[in-house]
Amino acid sequence: MRNSFDEKILDEAYDWIKTNQKVVLATVIQTWGSSPRQVGSRMIVNEKGDFSGSVSGGCVETAVVRESIDLIKENKLCKKIEFKVSNESAWEVGLACGGEIAVYLEQVN
Amino acid sequence: MKITTLEQIIKNKSSKTEFAIVTNLQNGESQVFEPGKKLTGEFENFNKQVENFFNSKKNGIIENSEIFVETYVRPIKVIIIGAVHIAQYLVDFAKSLNFEILIIDPRGYFATSQRFPDLKIINKWPDEAFKEIETNKTTALIALTHDPKIDDPALQYALNKKFYYVGALGSKKTHENRCQRLKEAGFTDEQINSIYGPIGIKLGGKSAPEIALSIIAQLVSETYNK
Known part of the structure; x- marks a missing residue:
């Protein structure tokens, strides 16, 4: 359902920050075709690679974690990543559902 | 996102005040929109479009821009x-x-x-x-x-x-x-x-x-x- 006051992911992000963790917010900002999570879906990642929430059905979370850690290491503010259909025969990151999504990464600073 | 923006979001959530998060995807700047309050600075020109997103309770990128809007409505x-x-x-x-x-x-x-x-x-x-x-x-x-x-x-x-x-x-x-x-x-x-x-x-x-x-x-x- 729509974003609501019950959605706890940003509260969780704030809790992580209060315990001195570096946090990246990863948000689905655009979708094309059949994508598993709607625009506004979000996950959070810390510098160790711990994450919570989701931006897909498990298809691209690993790549988002990796990119988020890089963002923290390079001390960049934000970055946009697009994920497209994956080749089923290869172990590459992508969306098996045939959809495409754009995910926006931003550091909380 | 600045930590002060995140703090304002948490405050609005706990007081159940409806709002939208407006983000410039190019530079990572963001502001909290509330009905009746005007966005300022670099978001000044997007008040109308953000309000439209808010009223239709939608999330998305404003057409021909790099501005992302995410609305928070009451359950x-x-x-x-x-x-x-x-x-x-x-x-x-x-x-x-x-x-x-x-x-x-x-x-x-x-x-x-x-x-x-x-x-x-x-x-x-x-x-x-x-x-x-x-x-x-x-x-x-x-x-x-x-x-x-x-x-x-x-x-x-x-x-x-x-x-x-x-x-x-x-x-x-x-x-x-x-x-x-x-x-x-x-x-x-x-x-x-x-x-x-x-x-x-x-x-x-x-x-x-x-x-x-x-x-x-x-x-x-x-x-x-x-």
């Missing part, structure tokens, strides 16, 4: 009549969905905070209780006592106020009698037929959590249909 209010066993499971299910639950039950033994921790229970008769609750066409009612003394006044209130979902627990026979009483009270066939009774989708289960699941499934389905 749907669901009023349960009867602090019964099924209600305890409904509360559990609703926690992970976009519903805010209120329970009305005039019976003191049922309406205890020990049975329903962290939940607003109004220990009054429905007519009195509704004076304390703000309702509109996006409110839902679930009547669970199957006691006409308690359920009927609540059902009448919900029908008069045109709640988008009105459901009542009870067998087919119980529901027939209920419809007859509402007819005698002057309600039209159309109004009476809009009640989901017996409540819930057919799952086949008979236990309290199974019935709660069938009710919540129907409620979610009707929420998307409205």
Whole structure:
């Protein structure tokens, strides 16, 4: 359902920050075709690679974690990543559902 | 996102003030939009578009721009009549969905905070209780006592106020009698037929959590249909 006051992911992000963790917010900002999570879906990642929430059905979370850690290491503010259909025969990151999504990464600073 | 922006978001969430997060995807700057308050600085020129997103409760990128809008709207209010066993499971299910639950039950033994921790229970008769609750066409009612003394006044209130979902627990026979009483009270066939009774989708289960699941499934389905 729509974003609501019950959605706890940003509260969780704030809790992580209060315990001195570096946090990246990863948000689905655009979708094309059949994508598993709607625009506004979000996950959070810390510098160790711990994450919570989701931006897909498990298809691209690993790549988002990796990119988020890089963002923290390079001390960049934000970055946009697009994920497209994956080749089923290869172990590459992508969306098996045939959809495409754009995910926006931003550091909380 | 700046930590001060995140703090404002948390504050708005806890005070249940509706808002939108507006982000410039190019530089990572963001601001919190609230109806009636104007965006400033680099977002100044996007007030109108952000307001449109907010009013249609949508998330997305403003056309021909790099501005992303994410709206936060209040959860749907669901009023349960009867602090019964099924209600305890409904509360559990609703926690992970976009519903805010209120329970009305005039019976003191049922309406205890020990049975329903962290939940607003109004220990009054429905007519009195509704004076304390703000309702509109996006409110839902679930009547669970199957006691006409308690359920009927609540059902009448919900029908008069045109709640988008009105459901009542009870067998087919119980529901027939209920419809007859509402007819005698002057309600039209159309109004009476809009009640989901017996409540819930057919799952086949008979236990309290199974019935709660069938009710919540129907409620979610009707929420998307409205």
